[in-house]
Amino acid sequence: MVSTASEPDTDPARRAAELRAQLHHHAHRYYVLDAPEIPDAEYDRLFQELQAIEAAHPDLLTADSPTQRVLGQVLDGLTPVRHAVPMLSIRTETDTTAAGAEAFDARVRRELGVAADAPPLAYACELKFDGLAVNLRYEQGVLVQAATRGDGETGEDVTHNVRTIGQVPLRLQGAQASLPPVIEIRGEVYMRRDHFERLNERQREKGGKTFINPRNTAAGAIRQLDPRAMADKTLSFFAYGLGETTGWAQPATHSGTLDAIAAFGLPVCADRRVVQGAAGLVAFHAEIAAKRDALPFDIDGVVYKVDDIALQKRLGFVTREPRWAVAHKYPAQEQMTLLRDIEIQVGRTGKLTPVAKLQPVFVGGTTVSNATLHNLFELRRKGVRVGDTVIVRRAGDVIPEVVGRVPQPRLAYVPNFRMPRACPVCGSPVRREKGGIDHRCTGGLFCAAQRKQALLHFAGRRAMDVEGLGDKLVDQLVDGGLVRTLPELYTLGVAKLAALERMADKSAANLVAALTKSKATTLARFLYALGIRQVGETTAKDLARHFGALDRIMDATLEQLLEVPDVGPIVAQSVRQFFEQPHHREIVEQLRAAGVHWAEHDGEADTTPKPLAGRTIVLTGTLPTLSRDEAKALLEAAGAKVAGSVSKKTSAVVAGAEAGSKLDKARELGVPVIDEAGLQALLAGGPFPGANA
Numbered sequence: 001m002v003s004t005a006s007e008p009d010t011d012p013a014r015r016a017a018e019l020r021a022q023l024h025h026h027a028h029r030y031y032v033l034d035a036p037e038i039p040d041a042e043y044d045r046l047f048q049e050l051q052a053i054e055a056a057h058p059d060l061l062t063a064d065s066p067t068q069r070v071l072g073q074v075l076d077g078l079t080p081v082r083h084a085v086p087m088l089s090i091r092t093e094t095d096t097t098a099a100g101a102e103a104f105d106a107r108v109r110r111e112l113g114v115a116a117d118a119p120p121l122a123y124a125c126e127l128k129f130d131g132l133a134v135n136l137r138y139e140q141g142v143l144v145q146a147a148t149r150g151d152g153e154t155g156e157d158v159t160h161n162v163r164t165i166g167q168v169p170l171r172l173q174g175a176q177a178s179l180p181p182v183i184e185i186r187g188e189v190y191m192r193r194d195h196f197e198r199l200n201e202r203q204r205e206k207g208g209k210t211f212i213n214p215r216n217t218a219a220g221a222i223r224q225l226d227p228r229a230m231a232d233k234t235l236s237f238f239a240y241g242l243g244e245t246t247g248w249a250q251p252a253t254h255s256g257t258l259d260a261i262a263a264f265g266l267p268v269c270a271d272r273r274v275v276q277g278a279a280g281l282v283a284f285h286a287e288i289a290a291k292r293d294a295l296p297f298d299i300d301g302v303v304y305k306v307d308d309i310a311l312q313k314r315l316g317f318v319t320r321e322p323r324w325a326v327a328h329k330y331p332a333q334e335q336m337t338l339l340r341d342i343e344i345q346v347g348r349t350g351k352l353t354p355v356a357k358l359q360p361v362f363v364g365g366t367t368v369s370n371a372t373l374h375n376l377f378e379l380r381r382k383g384v385r386v387g388d389t390v391i392v393r394r395a396g397d398v399i400p401e402v403v404g405r406v407p408q409p410r411l412a413y414v415p416n417f418r419m420p421r422a423c424p425v426c427g428s429p430v431r432r433e434k435g436g437i438d439h440r441c442t443g444g445l446f447c448a449a450q451r452k453q454a455l456l457h458f459a460g461r462r463a464m465d466v467e468g469l470g471d472k473l474v475d476q477l478v479d480g481g482l483v484r485t486l487p488e489l490y491t492l493g494v495a496k497l498a499a500l501e502r503m504a505d506k507s508a509a510n511l512v513a514a515l516t517k518s519k520a521t522t523l524a525r526f527l528y529a530l531g532i533r534q535v536g537e538t539t540a541k542d543l544a545r546h547f548g549a550l551d552r553i554m555d556a557t558l559e560q561l562l563e564v565p566d567v568g569p570i571v572a573q574s575v576r577q578f579f580e581q582p583h584h585r586e587i588v589e590q591l592r593a594a595g596v597h598w599a600e601h602d603g604e605a606d607t608t609p610k611p612l613a614g615r616t617i618v619l620t621g622t623l624p625t626l627s628r629d630e631a632k633a634l635l636e637a638a639g640a641k642v643a644g645s646v647s648k649k650t651s652a653v654v655a656g657a658e659a660g661s662k663l664d665k666a667r668e669l670g671v672p673v674i675d676e677a678g679l680q681a682l683l684a685g686g687p688f689p690g691a692n693a
């Protein structure tokens with residue numbers, strides 16, 4: 001563990017006061033500002049330390065101690081709501097082993113005075129969602145108010161925002177007469193992990209501020225004054241309990257109550273079960289632990305509740321917690337640790353990612369010593385520097401990331417991190433596109449980090465179309481040092497290949513044959529195969545058509561490139577940059593020397609007839625003889641643009657067997673529909689059908 005401040009005081013009274021002050025500060029950051037400075041696990045440690053001191057020195061207990069009250073507060077601007085039934089906290093069992101569950105069962109049985117040989121108690125087991133508690137008040141079946149927990153007695157009115165959550169029904173399901181006059185349903189507003197990742201991905205693309213974790217994002221969004229702040233955030237909801245009810249016969253069990261709530265149309269999580277005794281609790285805890293990473297949302301534990309409502313009533317409450325429930329935690333998904341260094345990793349697309357080298361820390365169930373910092377902009381915005389105490393998050397199968405630093409003074413000056421000017425893998429210059437966020441190695445095919453990706457792309461069906469050269473084989477070829485550059489592919493012989501694992505003589509011979517076959521290609525395919533950034537299939541075709549010869553493309557100036565229809569400054573720049581690299585030219589020469597060839601023409605002087613110039617065609621369904629790619633190639637050769645979806649601008653739809661929604665759309669819009677025979681007629685220069693030209 002890393003200490004956050006100077007050495008703690010050893011005098012219990014002074015230490016207790018210090019802890020109370022710290023906990024109040026962090027509770028304010030967390031509950032009121034939705035901007036915690038330390039991970040929950042650290043807060044919990046401080047909390048437990050205070051609890052332990054108070055237990056050992058009861059005279060030090062104060063009424064305002066964070067251990068005695070729920071610490072939320074009403075935010076300025078939101079209307080306070082007095083809860084008819086207080087919203088409590090839940091006692092936490094931090095012993096993440098089976099002992100945690102056994103201790104709860106033993107306590108409940110003792111408090112109920114259950115005999116040692118009595119049958120086991122039934123418990124309703126649920127997930128502990130990591131979000132924000134809200135109370136939904138329905139009157140005559142209509143949602144009239146949604147409120148946060150606040151300090152438990154008084155929450156804040158967030159009806160305006162909760163209304164925007166699609167999963168929360170504005171009206172309960174069921175016959176009007178069967179709906180209770182008043183029912184308050186309690187549950188957790190949360191953000192799914194994929195929604196959170198997407199939100200942050202968008203922020204990163206914009207160079208905007210990223211959010212720390214789904215919990216604080218959800219809590220922050222729901223407490224905004226302006227519901228427009230919710231627009232780009234998708235929140236979800238799970239119901240787990242009740243507040244005030246009138247005129248409703250509540251089922252006799254908690255699990256039955258949740259069934260009834262589900263029948264009203266509220267989402268109730270399917271991962272819940274009624275179990276018997278401590279053994280059942282332990283089994284549930286283990287079962288959920290195993291699937292925690294695969295859940296689409298964050299949980300920080302499971303909750304056990306005595307299922308029988310009558311027993312719940314007998315057990316009652318202590319200060320801030322019911323006696324009949326406990327939260328049994330899992331290892332935290334956020335921890336703090338020391339940032340030892342920042343290194344650069346070069347990805348398969350050449351992107352340079354700053355990676356945090358951490359003092360190893362146990363987070364989200366594994367020991368983490370590397371975590372991503374995404375990009376220079378994010379690193380700078382988070383303000384992290386080597387030597388800082390940082391917060392690391394690892395949740396689900398998302399790669400661990402540094403989400404921020406723990407604010408504390410630095411003892412020494414540490415310079416700000418800078419991106420290297422040369423790629424640490426291949427030494428090529430590093431560039432950032434104008435207005436872009438990412439730094440990239442310009443080494444392309446020359447860079448070992450980009451080699452596998454480059455080979456796979458090169459061999460792809462729409463590129464050089466080398467049959468049988470897939471993922472696994474590329475891994476073997478590169479890792480085994482057989483292929484370091486694209487041209488080396490063509491030096492592979494049967495003997496070398498057959499020596500590879502899982503490679504028989506026959507398959508080696510097949511691959512060599514496929515490589516030989518791929519040498520006869522087109523200029524467009526070859527250009528596309530080189531993997532020039534921004535040059536997709538269509539652009540490659542445009543360039544090939546316009547220039548006609550590779551040398552003219554390699555030597556083209558920016559101005560000349562910009563003359564190509566549909567080529568803008570970003571593409572032109574990228575083509576220039578690629579061919580400015582001497583090793584790229586070398587690779588091209590070596591490929592030509594290996595026998596890769598294509599037909600060239602005089603470019604502008606291209607005189608092949610273009611009967612379909614200016615037409616946009618959509619292909620759908622299976623044609624009797626032409627494959628989709630063949631049809632596309634023929635159409636493009638005739639000057640047509642092949643589009644993926646039907647609109648008013650579509651000139652015609654070529655429909656084959658099992659054509660689906662595109663055909664319906666064409667009919668709806670009155671776009672002419674033809675079959676393969678009709679297509680052949682058009683290619684031959686026949687008249688164009690229908691009115692949509």
Ligand SMILES: NC(=O)c1ccc[n+]([C@@H]2O[C@H](COP(=O)([O-])OP(=O)(O)OC[C@H]3O[C@@H](n4cnc5c(N)ncnc54)[C@H](O)[C@@H]3O)[C@@H](O)[C@H]2O)c1
Nearest residue numbers: 026027030036038039040043089090126127128129133240
């Ligand atoms: N990082 C910080 O600075 C900081 C500061 C304060 C609090 N915290 C964190 O907040 C948590 C403590 O807070 P608390 O008192 O708000 O909540 P709690 O952990 O005591 O649990 C009560 C809450 O659990 C939620 N919950 C989720 N699933 C539930 C289910 N199935 N049934 C019932 N309730 C369910 C409800 O929102 C409920 O209000 C801790 O995890 C603590 O680390 C962190």
Ligand SMILES: [Zn+2]
Nearest residue numbers: 423426441447
């Ligand atoms: Zn490189």
